[in-house]
Amino acid sequence: METNTKFRTSNPDETHVYFLSFSVVMIIEHLFHPVIRDKAVLERTVSYYVRIISHKYLYWNRSLGADHFMLSCHDWGPRATWYVRQLYYNSIRVLCNANTSEHFNPKKDASFPEINLKTGEITGLTGGSPPSNHTVLTFFAGKMHGKLRPTLFQHWMGKDEDVQVYETLPQGISYHEMMKKSRYCICPSGHEVASPRIAEAIYADCVPVLISQHYIFPFSDVLDWDSFTVQVPVTEIPDLKNILEAIPEDQYSRMQERVKQVQRHFLVNNPPERYDVFNMIIPSIWLRRLNVRF
Template sequence: MVWNDQGLGADEVNVTSASTTIKRYSRLEKLEANLAGVRASIREAARVRNLTSTHEDPDYVPKGPIYRNANAFHRSYLEMERLFKIYVYEEGDPPIFHNGPCKSIYSTEGRFIHEMEMDNNIYRTRDPDEALVYFLPFSVVMLVQYLYAADSHNTDSIGRAVIDYVNVISDKHPFWNRSLGADHFMLSCHDWGPRTSSYVPHLYHKSIRVLCNANTSEGFNPSKDASFPEIHLRTGEIKGLLGGLSPSRRSILAFFAGRLHGHIRYLLLNEWKEKDQDVQVYDQLPHGVSYESMLKKSRFCLCPSGYEVANPRVVEAIYAECIPVLISDSYVPPFSDVLDWKSFSVQIQVKDIPNIKTILMGISQSQYLRMHRRVKQVQRHFVVNGPSKRFDVFNMIVHSIWLRRLNIHIENQVA
């Protein structure tokens, strides 16, 4: 018998290792059994077609047509709070890992990483064996900032960093190999999120990718990937961004201001710039005109995709209580599993850009008022709080991840 440094025989080590493995996988089976019960309870709740949830809640009871099914969403949310545990891998050093910008167009990425790693986060667990999903806390924004050679158009250095990181995770822990990454998630608000994930095939094809660039033409898969709202917090706070004029005082039918950024913006500016006082489209606002004030006094806010599908105007419109008009052919809006976007937004195909005024003028005053009320209601699901509050944007992102975890079943695979 060969002895190790602790004085245990090799046979004894194997027994100990096998015992640990059996314990781990029996815990996994228990977790999966719990999830089977959750799926059944959500299906049962979905049979209730009332517009108002039947579940009691001291903070908020989902109701109204902004939800696909208010009762099913509420049941799922309560089950998430009861059961969902997320393990955050601790490997890697800031700034590329465990870090992200909180005062930029990518602020939601940094905010999520920060909130996820707080010790008082109800979802975080330090015990990986009780986790239902595993967070890979690398920041694509930071990878680009520190590893990308400007104007090189070569992202291989970024890809190699992600490959090396996943290799470290898979060598050190059993969880990635157990599911081939299916119960792991990455999160990115950078346009290159999909490209970065493609360097690790299992990350791209099996893992949960939470992406602002929720572009179905670039491989975004709504059944396993989650759309991540892009929120531009210039100061890091939302103070002054919420609210707007009452519907009767909104004098502009539709508004957009933004750079020429992709073919959809080109079509929009070419069709509407300086053409109509009802549809005010600018590539640059006149001197002294406030962007936020224009949002707050417009009835509809145009949200055309740029080079990539996501843009912060969707949430800016919701904050300003302006009906968002989504102009894209391949964008999956955030929280589409539970929110019925048609009830509080207008979705226009790119080919219909010349018909924007006709489409918006065709919405009756009574329908517009209903949509305005719904935008004010849905606002709570997009608000950034510090620390987070129930049903806010952080918790809604977590809920999107929770739903994707419910879509899979992890089998025991003891080698």
């Protein structure tokens, strides 16, 4: 936003929506005790931040925070909004953990894709292999945490060479190469509903298999997630292989082609480019702003 004046104005009276620029990550990194991690620090900091802007400027009180938005991909992003009633109930919350069981409200809140840039590099993220090289039916590697993954591990870890599920990858096997070799990539929720595996699968031309509960998918205002993903209820994890093998070849080919088409919407660019993740989240926020009535 700071490098493109198209999205900024120096006149606050012309502003349609105001960005609450506190960072949950920075609060935890710089203010938390490394051992105690007292969440009261989060409460004090966010409450103080809102109190400052509501006293210094007239815009928060004018709408009770309804035309303000915050953004966080940290697990504690939703928690950071608990402590200010107007922030929680009125403001637009842009969150990776878009969990309706924790009162994520799709009418006013926006879901943001969790993207793990392990090295900080934003180039060379995409590029799968030809369809003929996708010889593994489905693949997952990750820690056993949360409510859903234990069921996945119980039924499939080490049970079937077509359903390759690992908690720790064997030595010499590349995580990203396995994604590029797989037709379907399993993306189960862990401690939180969001998973960076969704974006990783899309980058690898691998059809995501979404196993989650209460999750609002990113950009679902404009993207038809049913057209490029397979969504498997938790109760049907034991039947996962049959579900995937029952998908006709032409349907799989269409889904994989659509995965390639939506890749650009999950890319991070500097500066941002048309249709990338930045230019997808801006309309998501704007659509929620349209719901605000003074």
